[in-house]
Amino acid sequence: MSTYSLSDGLASGAPRLSRTPVLASWVRESGVGILASVAWIAFGLSCLWWEDVGDWSRTHSLGIAAFIVAAIALFGTVGADYLGTAGKALRQRAPWLVALGAFLTLWEVATAKFAWLPLPFFPPPQSIIEVYTDDLPKLLDSVFASVKLQLGGYLIGATVGFLTGVSIGWSRAVGYWVHPVLRFIGPLPATAWLPIAFFTFPSSWSASTFLIALATGFPVTVLTWSGVASVSNAYYDVARTLGAKPSFLVLKVAIPAALPHVFVGLFMGLGSSFAVLVVAEMIGVKAGLGWYLQWAQGWAAYANMYAALIVMSLLCSGAITLLLAIRDRLLVWQKGTVKW
Amino acid sequence: MVAATALAEIAPPPAAGAALDIEQVSHAFNIDGTELPVLSDVSISVEPGEFVALLGPSGCGKSTFLRLVAGLDKPKAGTLREDEARITRPHPSRVVVFQDPTLFPWRSVWDNVALGLEAQGILKSQRHRVDAALDLVGLASFRNAYPHQLSGGMAQRVALARALVNDPKILILDEPLGKLDSLTRITMQAELVSLWQRKGFTTLLVTHDAEEALVLANRVIVFSDRPARVKADIRVDRPYPRHRGDPYLADLRRQILGLLGLDATW
Incomplete structure (x- = not known):
């Protein structure tokens, strides 16, 4: 765990107990997790905020599920130190969670909400969930x-x-x-x-x-x-x-x-x-x-x-x-x- | 370096070496239809328990000669006998240690050493011999390592243990120390001599290093250029351990290098 900060370079015999490096490493390690959580909240909101342009039954549940993932991402990465290997694994995958959340938000908005992509050919996420539950x-x-x-x-x-x-x-x-x-x-x-x-x-x-x-x-x-x-x-x-x-x-x-x-x-x-x-x-x-x-x-x-x-x-x-x-x-x- | 107690376990009565009789052996390779003679009328008689070093210019057919003794190839003419019995195929009483350790990379050190006993179908009752052989070369703590984790010297020791576990009557060494660094080499030379003295097997060592031959062997046979003939057969009557600076050995070395055409250098 070697962390480099400006104070290291300027160290003039003073004890290195400044708070900045601690804060910096906390932001670095948990920041991505918070970002992931934000991305998934965005996905959840995108499900619930607008009305669907079609008739899909799982939109509401999908939104709730997105919030749950957001919560897991948030607490899992911020509290990773208390979660052992699971926390560590989650932290490692946090960047992917950000990307996935962003992609799903875009997909949701582009299909179910504004139909930017032609509809029967590009189904929204909730209709795929629907297949898994109903078929x-x-x-x-x-x-x-x-x-x-x-x-x-x-x-x-x-x-x-x-x-x-x-x-x-x-x-x-x-x-x-x-x-x-x-x-x-x-x-x-x-x-x-x-x-x-x-x-x-x-x-x-x-x-x-x-x-x-x-x-x-x-x-x-x-x-x-x-x-x-x-x-x-x-x-x-x-x-x-x-x-x-x-x-x-x-x-x-x-x-x-x-x-x-x-x-x-x-x-x-x-x-x-x-x-x-x-x-x-x-x-x-x-x-x-x-x-x-x-x-x-x-x-x-x-x-x-x-x-x-x-x-x-x-x-x-x-x-x-x-x-x-x-x-x-x-x-x-x-x-x-x-x-x- | 070598545990004496382990030695007692590996061979209940010290396995005496076998005699080796090579009579008028000639051999040739067939390369693109042309006969390339490699050995020409070689006759050597080795007493049981002798340590014979074979010296010769590079590519003269020394290794081919060893393959014939091991039974891996058949000579074009002449006969080879181990204790009166004709050598026609490989047998675990004559084990070869090659220049490359050629350990099986998919087997652990222990399983590599166990190879001979396993191939002969006697491993189950003789597992202690594998442990003893590993003790003998000082690698008991590496029994579970894989060959790629070993250094060159360690790998060659494992190869030696893999040979010794079979209690060979004739140990055939094909430049086994050729690729080792000089320090490891000197250590292993001493180990070889001590193993040979305790166990009494007949040893055939191919080397291109006159000094190594003189420090180890009690008989040095010098081969000529290809096709190899026996050019000189020199007894080295000096007690062990031998000293590299011994003037008697230095004199012999000069003679041998002269036979190899390098007298001007020394």
């Missing part, structure tokens, strides 16, 4: 369906991709046969298989699982393979002189050494499988968030689309966070892994 069961069903489909396809694709990658990287014979197939089929976007998959597979669900697995499998295979292939021979030499058998070389040398590459593949596979999931749901599967988006568009229910998009983004981001958390746990031995 929750359908939204939850969609989330559940999407997660189920994604998880199944991803796990199958990742497992098959990993095993294929290790086999190609390890065995020349497997590489000879699988490599050309991989080069031929792998770069094809999984969505290109969509029309074929939907009439060759018994159900749209199994077809989508196949496509998601395909989208996941390719990057996982290629990166696992290159990971295994790039393991330094010195590691194998060391293990062999210590009495290692081939199974040990694969399981305890090649795979752990390749793991950083494998996780890059898993990460890329996750990204491309999200794309396939949404497309598959929009076209074939009659469930899931992709289908929900499509359905909302059909009814011109733009608030529902935004609401579903927000949920989708939280889910995808959560999945990536989870994957990277697993990676960080498994690869603690690495220095300086990429932060998410």
Whole structure:
């Protein structure tokens, strides 16, 4: 906690007990919190002050909620010293709270109050809240369906991709046969298989699982393979002189050494499988968030689309966070892994 | 520096070294279709428990020779025997310590040292040997550290512990101290000698440092330029610990540098 103030520079033997630095640091640490609180009060007021131009039922509750957030921001940051880690975390995020409050105020005013943005296409915040409260069961069903489909396809694709990658990287014979197939089929976007998959597979669900697995499998295979292939021979030499058998070389040398590459593949596979999931749901599967988006568009229910998009983004981001958390746990031995 | 009690635990009876018989070994690399001979008719007979240093000009094939002894490669001609048994593949009785520690970065220090026992499937009953080996190199308190947290000297000590935990009959050292700073190097030379004296394994040390060879070994073999042949086989009959300023060693050093074509410098 080194604080610099003018009095430090002018110190002439006098004890540095002046009050100015204390006040300055208090303003610096709590000022942003107060600003955040002001921004959220502004948001709350913007909800309640003017009349809505449309018919939305959650405007009042949203205004109250904004005031509650404002109160939390104020007391949380000013009294952060008494709140332990939670207070510290809140203080760190205070600048974001300011930005968010300001953005929501602007959004509220520009849509619900003065309709500066054309209305059905740009719904106000309260109409999105309305979706979450009134259309929750359908939204939850969609989330559940999407997660189920994604998880199944991803796990199958990742497992098959990993095993294929290790086999190609390890065995020349497997590489000879699988490599050309991989080069031929792998770069094809999984969505290109969509029309074929939907009439060759018994159900749209199994077809989508196949496509998601395909989208996941390719990057996982290629990166696992290159990971295994790039393991330094010195590691194998060391293990062999210590009495290692081939199974040990694969399981305890090649795979752990390749793991950083494998996780890059898993990460890329996750990204491309999200794309396939949404497309598959929009076209074939009659469930899931992709289908929900499509359905909302059909009814011109733009608030529902935004609401579903927000949920989708939280889910995808959560999945990536989870994957990277697993990676960080498994690869603690690495220095300086990429932060998410 | 080296705990004597730990030594007693690591090897119940002091493991005696094995004899090593190298008969007319020749080897060549195939580079773009052309044969590049690296070893030419090398014959060396090493007594059990001897400390042999191999000296030679850079790139003469010393490391290749060690790989043949370790069983990592097969010679084009000739035979290598460990105690009468032909060397055809690597075996934990002949362990190599390479110039780079090549610790497995994903394993902790303890797990790195445990590697050999784990590979042989005897770790469960022999865990104490790992602890003893770590004590031996003075790194017991670093058992949970990861290799990237170690200094060069510490990493090389872990590599040494990883070799010694297997109770090798022949310890093969491929310039293991080459990349260390001079202070760490001198300390580790003393440790090597003391380990070798207590445990009695046969030691083969490749080095390009004549002084190191003379301080450590009781026999120095000088290789010629590639393809390597045995140019000289010198006994160093001096008691340990040896003094670097010993005039006898200085004289030998002059001779050896002469053999390596550097007599004008000294």
